Amino acid sequence: MKKILSITMVLFLINSIKAQNPLLIPPTLTGPNFNLTIDYDSVQFFPGHFTQTAGVNGPILAPTLIINKGDNININVNNQLADTTTMHWHGVHLPSVMDGGPHTVIPPSTIWSPNWTGMDHASTMWYHPHLHHKTYKHIMMGITGFIINRDAAESTLDIPRTYGIDDIPLALQTKVMTANYQINTDMGERNMDTMFIVNATRNAYVDLPAQIVRLRLLNGSLMRSFNVGLSNGADFWVIASDGGLLSSPVQMNRLLIANAERYEILVDLSSLQGSSVDLMNYGSGIPTGVYGTATIGGMGGASIPDYGNNPLNGTDFKMLTINVVSPTVNAITSIPNTLVTINAYNQNNVDENRTVQMSAVNMGPSGNINGPFQFNGTPFDMNIINEVIPLNNTEIWTLTNQSMIAHPFHIHDVQFNILEIDGSAPPAHMAGWKDVVLVPSNMGSVKFITKFEDYADPIIPFMYHCHIVGHEEDGMMGQFTVEDNNTLIVDHNNINKTLLKTIDIFGRETNANNQLFFYIYDDGTVEKKIILE
Numbered sequence: 001m002k003k004i005l006s007i008t009m010v011l012f013l014i015n016s017i018k019a020q021n022p023l024l025i026p027p028t029l030t031g032p033n034f035n036l037t038i039d040y041d042s043v044q045f046f047p048g049h050f051t052q053t054a055g056v057n058g059p060i061l062a063p064t065l066i067i068n069k070g071d072n073i074n075i076n077v078n079n080q081l082a083d084t085t086t087m088h089w090h091g092v093h094l095p096s097v098m099d100g101g102p103h104t105v106i107p108p109s110t111i112w113s114p115n116w117t118g119m120d121h122a123s124t125m126w127y128h129p130h131l132h133h134k135t136y137k138h139i140m141m142g143i144t145g146f147i148i149n150r151d152a153a154e155s156t157l158d159i160p161r162t163y164g165i166d167d168i169p170l171a172l173q174t175k176v177m178t179a180n181y182q183i184n185t186d187m188g189e190r191n192m193d194t195m196f197i198v199n200a201t202r203n204a205y206v207d208l209p210a211q212i213v214r215l216r217l218l219n220g221s222l223m224r225s226f227n228v229g230l231s232n233g234a235d236f237w238v239i240a241s242d243g244g245l246l247s248s249p250v251q252m253n254r255l256l257i258a259n260a261e262r263y264e265i266l267v268d269l270s271s272l273q274g275s276s277v278d279l280m281n282y283g284s285g286i287p288t289g290v291y292g293t294a295t296i297g298g299m300g301g302a303s304i305p306d307y308g309n310n311p312l313n314g315t316d317f318k319m320l321t322i323n324v325v326s327p328t329v330n331a332i333t334s335i336p337n338t339l340v341t342i343n344a345y346n347q348n349n350v351d352e353n354r355t356v357q358m359s360a361v362n363m364g365p366s367g368n369i370n371g372p373f374q375f376n377g378t379p380f381d382m383n384i385i386n387e388v389i390p391l392n393n394t395e396i397w398t399l400t401n402q403s404m405i406a407h408p409f410h411i412h413d414v415q416f417n418i419l420e421i422d423g424s425a426p427p428a429h430m431a432g433w434k435d436v437v438l439v440p441s442n443m444g445s446v447k448f449i450t451k452f453e454d455y456a457d458p459i460i461p462f463m464y465h466c467h468i469v470g471h472e473e474d475g476m477m478g479q480f481t482v483e484d485n486n487t488l489i490v491d492h493n494n495i496n497k498t499l500l501k502t503i504d505i506f507g508r509e510t511n512a513n514n515q516l517f518f519y520i521y522d523d524g525t526v527e528k529k530i531i532l533e
Contacts, residue, residue: 020321023206024199025164026146029063031118032071036062036087038143039080045195045202049181053200054081054141060200062127062145064169069151071118079106084131085138087112089147090260091125091242091415091435096460096482099412102132102382103460119454121244121340121433122154124169124216124262132382132477136222136469137185142200144171144220153340154245159266160214160332168206168213170279171199171220172257172319174312190470191306193223196281198320205321210273211331214239215265219257222469224292224312225408225438227285228255230267231278231318237335240264243415243433245339250429254282256290258408258438260467263429266335272324279320283312289441290406291468296369296441304369342432344417345449351393356409358439358466358476359402369404372474373466379475380465387480391456399446401439407471409446410436412462413482416450436467456484 041059042050056062067073077087084107088100097104098114106112125147129138146169160166174193176184184192198204219226230236237249242262255263269277286293294314296304307313361372361379372379378386389395396419399409415433418426422444430437439446458481465477 020203020205021201023168023204023320024061024201025206026061026064026169026199027058028066028148028163030066031068032073034065034073034075035078036075037078037080038085038087043200045177045197046181051177051181051183052141053183054138054143056143056145060142061171062143064146064148064163065127067118067120067147067149069118069120069122069149072115073118074115075113077106077112077114079108079110079112081138082108083134083138084108085129085134085143086131087127088130088412089114089125089127090410091120091123091262092116092147093119093413093415093454095455096413096457096462099460099462100127101130101412101461101463101479105131118149120149122151123149123240123242123244123433124218124264125149125242126171126218126220126260126262128220130463132380133473136187136190136473139220139222139469140175140183140185142183144173146171146216146218148216157245157339158332158334158336159239160212162328165328166209166211166213166332167216168208169199169216169218170320171218172226172281173197173200173220174222174224187470187473189306190223191304192310193221194310194312196312196317196319204319205323207323207325208269209327209331210269210271210324211327211333212335213267213269215267215279217255217257217263217265219259219261221259223259225256225258225286225290225406226292226319227282228257228265228319229253229280229282231280234268234277236268237266238263238429239266239339241430241432242435244342246429246432247340247342248338249335250427252429254285255429256286256438258290258406258436258467259469260408260410261436261438267322268335269322269324270327270333273326274324276321276323278318279322281317281319283315283317286314287406287440289404290438296405345394345451347396347419347449349394350396350449351390352395354387354395354397356397356399356464356478357402358399358407358409361475371403371471371476373403373407373471373476375464375476375478378478380477380479384479385461385481386478389452389480389482391482391484392451392453394449394451396447396449399437399439399448401441401444404441406438406441406444407476408436408438408467409464410467411450411464413455414450414452416448418446418448420445420447452482456482458483
């Protein structure tokens, strides 16, 4: 295996000096009605070699969904894979039964039809499969798509928004490849993600106009973080994070993007017509403990299988070449001073404080790096609800990372405001709406505030997990329900109602031996039962 991996890396390095390829820009679909088909196909990452892939409405990646706030969204997801899968709308505020988590499966040759009302701020979100123990495989094969939410506040701003011209989505990803040019979906080889692609394109270039352009950056990688900068050393301006626009642009020179995070940046190309500039990953500047750095835990990553053999770790490499061409008509040529008002949650009106401890199952010297990792000393169990949250609760969650590797924490359903990172206020570019936060290693901590509103469901849970997908698949995931305390919950020992059926958390009829199940009565009331073994 080591010999094959070495040959593969040589092939990739040789091919990296060849001619560049035009950036694939995913087509758009505008709502409120969408039809999506997941299927296998193939692409040529390397000329003359066909690589089997999976995509949505195409050979790889998925169309960008344009959703307007207030629309009644209807989606048909047709699964033509041989595998059961799911489709999760990452970052979107919606009912748990529509969220597309591990419980809402789409068997082969079936159609799932979720619907919801668009309630999100103008933002960049994404969608991807989320079936437990198949998430890694299905995303690695190529199933990833952007969601662009639009609203009235964003539409009034003088910023770029012509999709594919001055408003460009960029999915930053890596793949594990075999020596015969196929995608390796074996999680045991996940640390050998040696091929970088942006929008499924190797050695990509794009022609952009000599003006202010908007780049929507998504870290769609399954393992590594990226440290984004420009090859000419110029600054750029962050205008949005995961859940929406910031209050004002933040001028930066480097931007660390953890797994599943999104940032929108403005880049000023006005003076560069006729020249080129590269969007870079400055891996040499990634902090110790963050996957993608040269060193993890002061050990050079030596105890992580193949970490030290991955040529991308700790190195600076080109992600995208931007060729600057003539400006467009009515070009945007200035950076705005202000953006939108952020009505952050009130810290003086908190209903609950929760704590999440991140640790390795084996807390020895190697276990802190290798994992498997878990929350609060408990590996993920589909039959256990880890947190039950009352509807309309405002809560502060404190995350503490006891391991030697940083973990990007993601929670479904809600956006949050970061209060502290390692005891200090977050940097300005992280002071808006977030659904992913990188929790520093070695007792690093994050505190955020959020509110669980609009949707309650005692049966189908939402998830929270590490978005390093290998960690998630190995058990670094939990689940919570949001429950309406005003809903009548009956006393099973004192009732005169007829028991219609008993169901488990998958909505399947079952007996009463599960750890979590529900009694459904003829008057529509529901009683939840939890058995702790």
